[in-house]
Amino acid sequence: MRPAVSTRAPATLSPGLYIVATPIGNLGDITLRAAEVLRACDGVACEDTRVTGKLMKHLGASKPLWRYDDHASDKDRARLVKSMHTRSVALVSDAGTPLVSDPGYRLVREARAAGIAIVTLPGPCAAVAGLTLSGLPNDKFLFAGFLPVKDKARADALRDLAAVPATLVFYETAPRLLKALAGIGDVLPGREVAVARELTKLHEECRTGFPQQLIAHYAAHPPKGEIVLLIGPPGDDAPNASDAEALLVEALETLKPSQAAAQVARATGLDRKDLYARALELKAG
Secondary structure, three states: OOOOOOOOOOOOOOOEEEEEOEOOOOHHHOOHHHHHHHHHOOEEEEOOHHHHHHHHHHHOOOOOEEEOOOOOOHHHHHHHHHHOOOOEEEEOOOOEOOOOOOOHHHHHHHHHHOOOOEEEEOOOOHHHHHHHHHOOOOOOEEEEEEOOOOHHHHHHHHHHHOOOOOEEEEEEEHHHHHHHHHHHHHHOOOOOEEEEEOOOOOOOEEEEEOHHHHHHHHHHOOOOOEEEEEEOOOOOOOOOHHHHHHHHHHHOOOOOHHHHHHHHHHHHOOOHHHHHHHHHHHHHO
16 A cells, blocks of 8 residues: 555655655755655655755755664664654655665665555656756666776776667766766777766756867866766767867867877777878868
8 A cells, every 4th residue: 555645735644655856956846745745754764964954944844854874774774664664754865866876775675575655756866867968869878876986996897888788877976077087088989978067056067078078178177066977878979070070179279289189089989190190180270
């Protein structure tokens, strides 16, 4: 039996677990249904009580906030599941849809095993928002969480995914973006990449290009905020002469012909000698 959720804010909710998607930046993206549940539930399980506290204040709601994050113990989880037999518990992440790259799935598994009624309230998701902005093929996509931090592990992960016939979607942090782009350029040269950041916020941005092109931009303009990093599928976005020409023209604004050719060769996988010859032609006017 599913917990009852009306179209208007109920005085109480049936006991159970309510998986609630929350805004990823703009608080105006909270759904009416999510707001109803957060105002009516008996308590909220959240990653950071300070973050969720701000959302609850925005909604004019005051409920017990129970911390549930990567460091939650088995006892913490068991205590929450036990409470769901008699209380309505909302599960939220700091931003977006719970269980997408967070530990909530363990709580859902144990609640389901215990016969708890569970309902999900769909809403904002950074991975999907980034995909819609990127312009990359979206008929098939694979969300792969965060890329590994260490260079070798990152390269291995990218090689494992190289043949997947779909757009690859990752979460990334601003301080690690340049290394991630360099890794993509080494392992997947010629694949179009999109960097979507500050989604739904005032300075929302989605920039696309080849890895070296994006590295040049973000080296000069250090990024801020949370990032969705996307890689186009194999074969669909292979660089052509027009792509290479545009990259060479841009690179020649700051680099010598030999350096520009080397950079574009790394970005596209095209022959460096051919690119160098074309760079000399462009430089000569």
